[in-house]
Amino acid sequence: MTSSSPIWRTTVLTLFPEMFPGPLGVSLAGKALESGLWALEARDIRDSATDRHRSVDDTPAGGGPGMVLRADVLAAAIDAAEMVPDAPNSRPRLLMSPRGRPLTQSRVQALAAGPGPLIVCGRFEGIDQRVIEARHLEEVSIGDYVLSGGEIAAMALIDACVRLLPGVMGKLASGTEESFSDGLLEYPQYTRPQTFEGRPIPEILTSGDHAKVAAWRHAEAEALTRERRPDLWVQRPAPKTRQKRPKNTTEG
Numbered sequence: 001m002t003s004s005s006p007i008w009r010t011t012v013l014t015l016f017p018e019m020f021p022g023p024l025g026v027s028l029a030g031k032a033l034e035s036g037l038w039a040l041e042a043r044d045i046r047d048s049a050t051d052r053h054r055s056v057d058d059t060p061a062g063g064g065p066g067m068v069l070r071a072d073v074l075a076a077a078i079d080a081a082e083m084v085p086d087a088p089n090s091r092p093r094l095l096m097s098p099r100g101r102p103l104t105q106s107r108v109q110a111l112a113a114g115p116g117p118l119i120v121c122g123r124f125e126g127i128d129q130r131v132i133e134a135r136h137l138e139e140v141s142i143g144d145y146v147l148s149g150g151e152i153a154a155m156a157l158i159d160a161c162v163r164l165l166p167g168v169m170g171k172l173a174s175g176t177e178e179s180f181s182d183g184l185l186e187y188p189q190y191t192r193p194q195t196f197e198g199r200p201i202p203e204i205l206t207s208g209d210h211a212k213v214a215a216w217r218h219a220e221a222e223a224l225t226r227e228r229r230p231d232l233w234v235q236r237p238a239p240k241t242r243q244k245r246p247k248n249t250t251e252g
């Protein structure tokens with residue numbers, strides 16, 4: 001409570017807590033989890049079921065296929081998660097949902113800068129609308145396709161946040177030249193061998209001329225974005241001048 005910067009801590013509400021940390025437990029995210037740079041709490045929604053059969057779902061009002069996650073059970077699970085002593089007083093409450101606003105890198109950056117969200121993973125046909133309203137859940141989508149549950153979507157969101165946390169990626173973490181950071185897709189990357197199946201690394205990249213390399217990468221990023229993501233291209237922010245000392249100014 002008194003610590004000035006508590007670690008980024010996310011709570012996931014799910015019917016399948018055993019799926020966590022899963023892929024978040026390996027590589028960079030996993031090492032950072034182990035060393036306490038962030039924390040993950042997966043809570044079983046079923047623990048908040050009250051009936052004898054511990055049921056969490058029921059048939060949709062108005063008819064139709066499948067089952068719907070009950071509002072009372074999920075609300076109780078959210079309330080229990082928010083009563084944990086370590087839980088921050090106010091954190092984003094997200095519901096993974098194909099109906100949500102699509103997740104973007106700028107939203108990821110904002111979430112990574114905060115205390116860490118509470119994330120609800122849906123299952124079945126979805127969850128009762130009333131709990132979305134009553135517990136102020138913000139619906140977030142990871143793309144225009146339908147998964148069978150919110151867990152993989154939650155993992156994608158958490159992974160995107162965790163790699164931005166201080167210390168997780170070391171010096172690489174700035175991410176300033178990555179896809180989306182300046183409204184563009186990333187330029188192509190190369191490494192050794194110098195020639196692969198007759199294809200050499202573009203000459204400019206081995207020239208040692210940093211300004212030319214930067215200009216080449218920027219041009220490639222622009223061409224890729226224009227071709228593959230016209231939606232991003234038209235929305236891109238005005239480019240920031242990357243060259244340290246443009247010839248036409250006296251600033252130094």
Ligand code: SAH
Pocket residue numbers: 095096097098099120121122123124125126127140141142143144145146147148149150151153
């Ligand atoms: N019937 C719902 C889909 C339910 S899929 C509909 O048509 O909107 C079951 C659960 O998977 C959802 O509650 C949600 O938590 C998760 N899910 C599925 N697709 C997703 C996506 N694109 N982004 C985020 N979560 C998703």
